[in-house]
Amino acid sequence: MEPRIVIHLDHRKTVYDPGEILSGKVIITPADCVDVIKAIELSILWYTDGKGDQDLHVHHFRRWSQEGDSLVPISSPLCFQTILPQTPLSYDGLIIRVRWCVRVRVFPVKGREIVEEIIFRLGHVAPAKVRIQ
């Protein structure tokens, strides 16, 4: 059975301030699919989107992988916590967008990786409009 990823952000927040703590947990279901998972990666990152080529920067990264007989610990939720940086803030520009997200990749023993991400906003920058004064 194919694993399913659920990402929970604490306090159900979608907008964070710079310097604030972002925390949450990742639940992989069903819990008995541990045998078919090779590795899990969790990243808190920003990426650009829009006209330009994509830039990406990982702020927080964690990887759980099978090593020998030890299996990936998915019986309990995988918790994460990080202090968000001051910049870059989330931005919806005319040709540039900066997006922050929590992204989880599950690498099964067989088949293609499964990706799930949850977008959040860092800061309170208003969407860009052309304003000539």
Added chain:
Amino acid sequence: MARWFRLFEKKRGNRRTGSERIAGLWEAAFFACLFLLGCLGFWLALRFLLLPEWRSGRDFLPVACKVLETRLGTTVREGQTLYRPEVCIEYRVGERVYRLWTYDIHTVRGNGYSVDRQHAERCLKNYRAGETRTTWYDPANPEIAVVERGFRWWTWLVLLIPFSFVVLGAGGVSYHVWRWGKSVERLAVQGKPLALSLSANPEATLFPFVPEIPSGIQQPGEHLPYRLPVLGTPSRALLGWLAAALFWNGSVLALALAVYYSEKFDWSFSLFLIPCLMIGLTLAAAFFRQWMVTTAIGQTIVEISDFPLICGQRYRVYLKQTGWLKMNWLEMLIVCEEEATFQHGTNTRRETRRVWQKTLVRHEKFDILHSVPFEIEKEIEIPSAMMHSFRSPHNEVRWRLCVRGSAQDWPVFERIFPLVVLPEPSKKSETVSWSRRSVQTTTAGGGASPEESGHENAETA
């Protein structure tokens, strides 16, 4: 077919076609081919160039021989005559007497030709018919013998060609093997420069991916505390035109002199020379025009009360324009622009969009004298909730002060002064406000601790 199997990737609006995995496979296959080609080239160079030379110097046995005759060997390849020295010798190995035309191991193998006839003749002068010399023969095959041993320098240079193929191919293949099966996030934290940081370590700064403060900003102002540096100073354009004019006219002069002294100067060359001279005159005229513009329009000075700027705060700006001009108009704008860089086929393109612009100053119909420059001081406010300065390898949000003007008999000029704008301090953030002194120190290379930056990367097995 193209729907299921795309060979290359294209950007269509905000989405991309093709598969990165297949593109990676193709790239890896290309580098593997380069590597194999290099190995093959190595083997061929060793087998047919270096190994015979090495064997003739190490394994061949000496024996006395008699020089019977010498001659200049010739052959024609691709319409060009090539030469090599050839010496006819007679020598005895055991009971058998051998006679052959030889020189070095390349001659014996049917090669050894070169375009240098004089070199071949010089080689032959060392041999006289009837004299006794030492020859070296192959003990495995006594019919092969040489009178000259040693390595030719160019055979080692030939190795550079397959060597470069091997290095490129091995580098490309190992890069793709290293990337294989890894996510973009893992590559990014393991040092893969997916997002090349602008500073050495973006996490070490309080404001990652905010461009560094230009070093010129350290210059104190006379009227207000900070004097802004100007981007693309006119002196650079002046030097550019001067270099272009000198290079072009110098090249044309050298060509004309060379043709004149070779006595091949005819009317067809004169016809060719006329457009060249016209281009040279145009370049010289462009240089003098730029020189006049630079000297007549004079210096533009912009000073500011604080730096870097913070969204939602007010600042004083001072503008001073020197020169000797009858101005039609002069204006100073503060602008916020987005610039995106993207690959379009094999070209790299940039697109810029102005998001916000405000005219701070505009004056019309006035004179600027040498003794009385134009001066003005205004207040500006950076709107709150605007995007801060941001720069990543392919995307940029930048703030600038632009001074534009039009003077009688002169073209419109524009001078740009970069600004760095920081985000508004968050009330919930621990760092409610940041002093400018600490910002300058940090962005100039001083480091905040990793705890301050909040960065944490870990790999757990």
